[in-house]
Amino acid sequence: MSIKTERVASLLQQVLSKPLRRIAEELSPRLLLTVTRVEMSGDLRIATVYVSLYGANVNPEQVLRRLQEEQHELRSYIAEHTRLRHIPELRFRYDASAAYAERITALLEQLKAQQSGSSSADSSEAP
DSSP states (O other), X not given: OOHHHHHHHHHHHHHHHHHHHHHHHHHOTTOEEEEEEEEEXXXXXXXXXXXXXXXXXXXXXXXXXXXXXXXXXXXXXXXXXXXXXXXXXXXXXXXXXXXXXXXXXXXHHHHHHHHHHHHHHXXXXXX
């Protein structure tokens, strides 16, 4: 990406955080929706917005569908809060990397608990 596309992507990531927070609260009060990154097309007409979900057990497809339904309002919000010449079409994608990292952390914690449980059992059996 060129410097200009990177700057626009960064700007969109910042600007979209507030309206996406509102949408997440409407879907579930415990849902935290974050924009992990934005990728712009070379002509700045299309923005692919990657989002992660935390806190609530919500189907990512349902969230992506809702975001697409809100695209007009989100583009209007971008127009009001930026000075972009063209407001890009928004395409939303689920970023599963946070969920994957959360799962790995849970597995490591579980393994650690099992090992410490077996260590204490082994020490109690020692003469």
